[in-house]
Amino acid sequence: MQVRRIVIVGASLAGLRAAEGLRRAGFDGELVLVGEETHQPYDRPPLSKAFMRGLPDGTSLELRQSDALAAEWMLGRRAVHLDRQGKRIELSDGSRVPYDGLVIATGSAARTLPEIPTGAAGVHLLRTLDDAVALRRELSGSPRLAVVGGGFIGSELASTCRDLGLDTTVITPLPLLAGPLGPLAEAATARARDHGVHVIEAAVVGADVGDRISGVRLDNGVTVAADVVVVAVGAVAQTGWLQGSGVQLSNGVVCDDTLAVLGLPDAVAAGDVVRWPHPAAGGALLRIEHWTNAAEQATAAAKRLLLGPGAAFAPVPSFWSDQFGIRIQGVGLTALADEAIVVDGDPAGDSFVAEYRSAGRLVGAVVGGAAGSVTALLPYRRELSRLLRAAATS
Amino acid sequence: MRVTVDPNLCQAYGNCVLAAPDFFALDDSSPIVRVIEAEPPESRRAEVEEAVQSCPVEALTLIET
Numbered sequence: 001m002q003v004r005r006i007v008i009v010g011a012s013l014a015g016l017r018a019a020e021g022l023r024r025a026g027f028d029g030e031l032v033l034v035g036e037e038t039h040q041p042y043d044r045p046p047l048s049k050a051f052m053r054g055l056p057d058g059t060s061l062e063l064r065q066s067d068a069l070a071a072e073w074m075l076g077r078r079a080v081h082l083d084r085q086g087k088r089i090e091l092s093d094g095s096r097v098p099y100d101g102l103v104i105a106t107g108s109a110a111r112t113l114p115e116i117p118t119g120a121a122g123v124h125l126l127r128t129l130d131d132a133v134a135l136r137r138e139l140s141g142s143p144r145l146a147v148v149g150g151g152f153i154g155s156e157l158a159s160t161c162r163d164l165g166l167d168t169t170v171i172t173p174l175p176l177l178a179g180p181l182g183p184l185a186e187a188a189t190a191r192a193r194d195h196g197v198h199v200i201e202a203a204v205v206g207a208d209v210g211d212r213i214s215g216v217r218l219d220n221g222v223t224v225a226a227d228v229v230v231v232a233v234g235a236v237a238q239t240g241w242l243q244g245s246g247v248q249l250s251n252g253v254v255c256d257d258t259l260a261v262l263g264l265p266d267a268v269a270a271g272d273v274v275r276w277p278h279p280a281a282g283g284a285l286l287r288i289e290h291w292t293n294a295a296e297q298a299t300a301a302a303k304r305l306l307l308g309p310g311a312a313f314a315p316v317p318s319f320w321s322d323q324f325g326i327r328i329q330g331v332g333l334t335a336l337a338d339e340a341i342v343v344d345g346d347p348a349g350d351s352f353v354a355e356y357r358s359a360g361r362l363v364g365a366v367v368g369g370a371a372g373s374v375t376a377l378l379p380y381r382r383e384l385s386r387l388l389r390a391a392a393t394s
Numbered sequence: 395m396r397v398t399v400d401p402n403l404c405q406a407y408g409n410c411v412l413a414a415p416d417f418f419a420l421d422d423s424s425p426i427v428r429v430i431e432a433e434p435p436e437s438r439r440a441e442v443e444e445a446v447q448s449c450p451v452e453a454l455t456l457i458e459t
Contacts, residue, residue: 024443045450063452292409295447296444296448318409318412318448320450327407329407329408331412371407372425374407374408375408375411378415
């Protein structure tokens with residue numbers, strides 16, 4: 001393949017890191033980044049935390065960019081169609097962008113709930129900088145806040161809003177952080193309650209909406225009165241523009257183990273949008289929404305596009321979350337675990353270390369505590385790397 | 395190559411320590427990451443690059459020498 005022009009669809013962390021990876025790997029052709037948002041790539045994790053508290057003057061969320069990037073930015077435009085024969089992307093403004101090589105990094109979008117009208121005043125999602133700006137504006141009026149969803153974003157936002165002194169309720173059918181923490185999620189719920197959050201374990205069945213939202217109705221008969229409601233119920237891969245393109249889609253863009261897109265030549269994918277087989281899950285397809293995955297995957301995808309198939313992309317995943325006075329950090333695939341063993345501290349307290357095992361085999365570990373506690377994860381990461389290598393060669 | 399840590403940015407997430415424990419460390423006595431070997435050998439570039447890129451607050455910089 002003569003690669004003169006690479007188009008990266010998606011201009012967030014994965015898109016930017018893919019661009020940098022391509023340049024580092026020696027690509028000196030045309031590089032085009034297409035982004036739906038009007039902003040240059042920025043960092044999303046602070047949106048639920050530092051940004052809501054108010055960033056200090058002079059700080060920016062924009063991600064650092066290498067001077068050597070020399071990219072053409074097509075921002076404020078969405079990819080709407082892929083023409084596989086013509087090797088062109090069609091954008092929402094009608095323009096067509098040809099490519100020799102393609103990186104799909106369209107990420108994910110906030111899920112919505114049919115029971116809560118997203119367009120109603122007082123209802124917010126939290127995915128983009130614009131979302132965050134709109135929500136922050138409303139928080140300044142000291143509203144009663146209801147967060148629907150108990151994942152990372154819902155839980156972090158609840159923590160931040162308690163710091164801001166707001167009356168904060170989290171509505172979730174499962175305990176907080178049930179995905180990453182599994183059996184220890186009850187402890188996360190307990191910690192949130194200790195910090196004054198009303199955690200209600202129930203499902204949403206409706207909303208009271210007049211001029212604006214005034215309450216959320218639950219399946220236990222309770223109505224939670226709220227002035228501002230944030231729907232934080234996870235994210236869906238942004239693949240609508242690839243429908244009918246021949247790209248294999250299944251809760252994401254399905255890739256092989258080197259991140260090449262199945263069903264489309266000369267294309268790789270990176271970030272939240274990717275589903276790829278991971279040896280730590282027995283080769284099952286995974287879609288990982290962690291920041292670290294987007295960063296790492298993009299670098300690997302860039303190499304794959306330029307240099308052809310090499311080693312399988314099989315990292316030890318990792319995540320972090322700052323909330324309720326502690327930092328929670330994890331390695332591995334804790335969601336695969338059938339048991340969590342607390343080896344130190346108290347998961348509902350200020351510090352703990354827990355091993356996650358599936359049928360007795362280590363699949364992950366989580367530490368909670370002060371900044372720097374992460375070193376407790378080092379031996380687990382080493383062991384998980386060793387298990388991965390063994391799985392890859394067996 | 396040379397690697398530096400900005401003490402004003404580092405928040406001890408330690409992703410670099412997980413990615414490249416031979417080159418970065420977190421000590422109990424310090425609230426920021428310590429660079430063990432400021433000029434890593436070229437043969438270890440991949441893991442050092444991964445460490446630099448894994449920093450959530452962009453506190454690490456890789457300088458080509």
